[in-house]
Amino acid sequence: MLSTLRTSAIALGAVALLALTGCSGGNSANNSSNGSNTSGGSLVIDTAFSVETADPGHTYDPTGNMLAKAMYETLVDFKGSDVSTPIPGLASWKANDTATEFTFTIEDGRVFSDGSPVEAKDVVFSLQRIQGMADAKPNFLLSGVTIKEVDAKTVTFTTETPLLQLPAILANPALGIVNSDVVKKNGGATDGKDTAQKYLDGASAGSGPFVLGSLDLSSQIVLKKNDKYNGDEKPAYDRVVIRNVTESATQLANLKGGDSMVAMDLNGDQVAGLGDGIKVDSVPSGQTIFLLLNQSKGIAGDLANVKLAEGIRYALDYPKLLELAGAGAVQATGVIPPGFEGALPKGVSQDLAKSKAALAEAGYTGQTLKLQFPNDYPVGGVEFTPLAERIQSQLKDAGVNVELAPAPFATELDAYVNGKEGFGLWFWGPDYADSANFLPFAPGLKVGLRSGWEASADPEIAGLAAGAASATDPKQREEAFTKFAEEMQAKGPFVPMIVPGRNIATSGKVAGAVYNSVWEMDIAEITPAG
Structure with missing residues (x-):
């Protein structure tokens, strides 16, 4: 898990x-x-x-x-x-x-x-x-x-x-x-x-x-x-x-x-x-395979901004990525996977014009991004090395240079947990059957901090996460999670890609x-x- x-x-x-x-x-x-x-x-x-x-x-x-x-x-x-x-x-x-x-x-x-x-x-x-x-x-x-x-x-x-x-x-x-x-x-x-x-x-x-x-x-x-x-x-x-x-x-x-x-x-x-x-x-599992783009200047330098994530989000061809996942897998529609309260009905589609505009706004001028990932830890049958290679190829076609940096799970885990990855390929799944499991992607919370994303970086999303966590009315709670998922997909430093099948x-x-x-x-x- x-x-x-x-x-x-x-x-x-x-x-x-x-x-x-x-x-x-x-x-x-x-x-x-x-x-x-x-x-x-x-x-x-x-x-x-x-x-x-x-x-x-x-x-x-x-x-x-x-x-x-x-x-x-x-x-x-x-x-x-x-x-x-x-x-x-x-x-x-x-x-x-x-x-x-x-x-x-x-x-x-x-x-x-x-x-x-x-x-x-x-x-x-x-x-x-x-x-x-x-x-x-x-x-x-x-x-x-x-x-x-x-x-x-x-x-x-x-x-x-x-x-x-x-x-x-x-x-x-x-x-x-x-x-x-x-x-x-x-x-x-x-x-x-x-x-x-x-x-x-x-x-x-x-x-x-x-x-x-x-x-x-x-x-x-x-x-x-x-x-x-x-x-x-x-x-x-x-x-x-x-x-x-x-x-x-x-x-x-x-x-x-x-x-x-x-x-x-x-x-x-x-x-x-x-x-x-x-x-x-x-069936789809409860896990999500995603990319993270570090927002700490000490790690990512001048490319520490969410526009770089947006550029990559629109550069990818998700149906082609899904070919590597097999039966039961679906595209991740956001940080909350399908089947959970607040999950978005539709994921991002490739849009190279949007990608190009976002990359330009991010200040990307051809720098090589090092993609770090565990190479010995398949998730729901999805091997990370061929997935990383396909991501590398698709981003190259979109004008983004990527160097692959695989490492054993035990080695790479430390870098991920301690927020040392500038560009990482990882996965996340629920501890129990509730959408509160996915709030840690918010700025200032566990996964957000692993991406160097402090609460002050986006007070609006941080507030949405806090509101979803404390909601006591079921309808309001669902609305809060949906809004959180929408804003994360629009402005977060993450690129949700695949919900593997089981x-x-x-x-x-x-x-x-x-x-x-x-x-x-x-x-x-x-x-x-x-």
Whole structure:
């Protein structure tokens, strides 16, 4: 999830990270009715692992989120791939007029996998446990939030500032509710001294459709049906095997050969050539691949101005760039990707006359721009080196000279985070399903500052971002995000280009495997076809 570029590459947001190590797959799961199109057998899923633990309080990576979604329920949910409207999960809720106090009421009768009831004490403990663990990757999601038990079925959340997106935040699988009694007995605590991760890597303490069978972070994870589960999703399989298959070609071979039923990491070219008997769900992801033009004179010198970004924005041929992205990908219409509140309906089209005028106003007279980018970190199947080469070629045709400066991800990340790139090619994705994730592009905020764009550089856009963040009326909030996206596309130092696709391929024997930008895929929704 290269969303917030937190403490490690794995923690970068809610998206597939394919460059992890592990075995290349095999036949270890090929038993217990594998391939059957009837309920009760085994479901086999191939994916490139990005998971460090089965403890929801510590997980914050794509495979980890999918795993947590299967075992731990959250207070709030989304339906299928639609992340536009939060719906009740374990609880329903009401908010006050200022969006600073939320009251959640737990659904009657819900139980954990040991049969004990889900109660307010479990909600408070689960979330305060995360707040107390400074090293917990999801810790930042609950910053400034106070959580209190009212009675056995009621919990209140109080926020320091208006937080209309709180329900969407609480749908993150990392905020799954654990059985407080069980976890406390096994080292759980809210004071920062929690040691329960070891226990939760070998056992489940949730109320979700599945429980943990076994966990091998380098090879495979086995889930078993939770016989006590009494929620809306009824698991169709007794056993689910998630295998670490790092090569997409191997995933494709396993799927075609009947050794698996779901392949999660096929690229656009691979899914375009699939034949009968294999289905593909190809949709845009929540990520955006973009160019940044640094606004710091110490980095960009005389070319530190947004007109240079405008010139480049209109110089590019976006349909040609999209050819490198494959199935499911779409043009980025702005810093807010399609499917999120405030996203613009249409992106920029190439206009060389506008580009030439903006470049002249920027003071561009043929200087060579050094394009820095990570060359070993594909995003949604998009390789950055061929993309950078095509950008270089298109800009040359528009009269802009570009020198390519690729570097390993680990090396280039430091330059990007610390605002040392004059001209960079990067990506960003959401930490949770809400447009507030994209406000950091504003001047004076995280991504804006990585581009040397101080709040004083554009007080109007900075004000729009602040207004969108604090809005308490849903209609006004949508209008604020739309205006923010419009102004960013017109005057920002960024060039949004591509929203990569996510392709989930399945055997014709199963149905319901769809991509979700928060938890990758809801395993409990997968059923035998027909």
